[in-house]
Amino acid sequence: MAEYYGKVQKRMAYSREKLSSYLDPNCDKSDYHGIVQDLVNKVLSNETINLAEQEFVCSIIKNLRKENSFDLAYNIDDCKPCKDYNFRRRYMLYANDLNGHKSVVDFYGEVPNDKKNTDVKYLNKECLDWESYIKDKTNGGRLINYVAQETSAQIKIAKKNCEKLLIGSHYRDYLKKSLTLHGKYVYLLVKEFYQELGSDNQIIECNNEKILIDSFTYVHIMFRHYAEGIMSKNQLNKSYHFDENIGFKKIPNFLFDLLNCYKSLVISKQFNNQNIDFLINDKPYAIYLKPVIKNFKGKTQTKYLRVQTFFPIEEARELERIKTYITIKSDCGFDFLVKTSHSS
Structure with missing residues (x-):
């Protein structure tokens, strides 16, 4: 089994600003390996990590190899603490073609058809699950309520526009799926920001x-x-x-x-x-x-x-x-x- 070597640090919540700083080639990376090891251990122990930590460490775990091999050490889809990372990664890859009809290119090159079919099925299930989750949450003043309200409003606009322009049900259903998945992406984006801020508002x-x-x-x-x-x-x-x-x-x-x-x-x-x-x-x-x-x-x-x-x-x-x-x-x-x- 592959292992990421580095000094293990005491657990703390790492900020998006801190983790993003490692993209700067001139930043101090003296604590980098310890932070990576800490977060890898958390993921492999099925412990919850915040969204910024997911974006940082899950992309590393996804590319780890078995010892003395080019085979991947882990299936990132099986890592429960990376579930939101997995959604965002796939959504961004297919956002403008959720049915996978066009050529899709990721880090490794063009995505083969069998992989596209798997990804499309994954996004379809995510859409149904998210739609079910937000359907009774349109009333309230929390983040999930705002996302549910906006998603519902946009789907109604889409339906009216389709009826006005005599657009068929297939495209109308596609728009509904697109808006629903976009809503989940926005939810995670906004949630990550306020996790980092440490508050749910700013007042001037x-x-x-x-x-x-x-x-x-x-x-x-x-x-x-x-x-x-x-x-x-x-x-x-x-x-x-x-x-x-x-x-x-x-x-x-x-x-x-x-x-x-x-x-x-x-x-x-x-x-x-x-x-x-x-x-x-x-x-x-x-x-x-x-x-x-x-x-x-x-x-x-x-x-x-x-x-x-x-x-x-x-x-x-x-x-x-x-x-x-x-x-x-x-x-x-x-x-x-x-x-x-x-x-x-």
């Missing part, structure tokens, strides 16, 4: 208003504006993010930094409690906010302005709205678009 105070960024914000943006290959088949006239400087794994942090920058400027005194417009690489973007009442961990109910969505401004109506706005530059990394007294 601006002009005596509490601005809330939470899992609803993240889920909504990932469904509506960050999945062009999937969502553009379902939603007409939607804008999608494409700027590489906006990492989809850290959207809440991006918004948090943006809002902290905004509140430090004099222009924040003009905040209308509805939207903030800004530039990224000279392209206009907007965030929109909405009043909500939240009760966190037994505390009294509090009114917040929740960030509802964030997207590039492309629609003619929105472009018309900001056409006379002026640009206000800051020293904290963002340029904002502001209405003046001469703006219509």
Whole structure:
């Protein structure tokens, strides 16, 4: 049996930031082998590890070889602590072709047909299991509820669009599967972020208003504006993010930094409690906010302005709205678009 050699360290939760740092060739790797050994031992002992740890160590276990052999030491699909890693790996490979009709290429080359058939069956089962899991969870204020609500809403939109365009049941069923699996992927993505954050929300105070960024914000943006290959088949006239400087794994942090920058400027005194417009690489973007009442961990109910969505401004109506706005530059990394007294 293969073994990954290294000094075993006392168990702790390793952060995504720490594990991702090893991708930098200049980082200090003195503790790398000990961390890998620790996590490998946890997986092989069927102990639960967090999502960032799964992404890190399961990719290593998947490629371990038997001693003095090129044969794989482990079947990663049999490693229960890697179940979410296995789903995300397959989903990302087939996201734009869930039925496996087209050529699929992974790290080892083109995926053979028998392997594609196995993967497609796996994704079909994951879809049915996830659909069953979320069907009674559309009411509530937790991450799983937000994902269930958004998935249900998007499936209803898909059904209406298919009926309007006289699209047959096969493609309608495919869209439903695509949206359901995308929902599970978003759930794991958002869950991983908040595991790393150590909290389920971020709050910024601006002009005596509490601005809330939470899992609803993240889920909504990932469904509506960050999945062009999937969502553009379902939603007409939607804008999608494409700027590489906006990492989809850290959207809440991006918004948090943006809002902290905004509140430090004099222009924040003009905040209308509805939207903030800004530039990224000279392209206009907007965030929109909405009043909500939240009760966190037994505390009294509090009114917040929740960030509802964030997207590039492309629609003619929105472009018309900001056409006379002026640009206000800051020293904290963002340029904002502001209405003046001469703006219509």
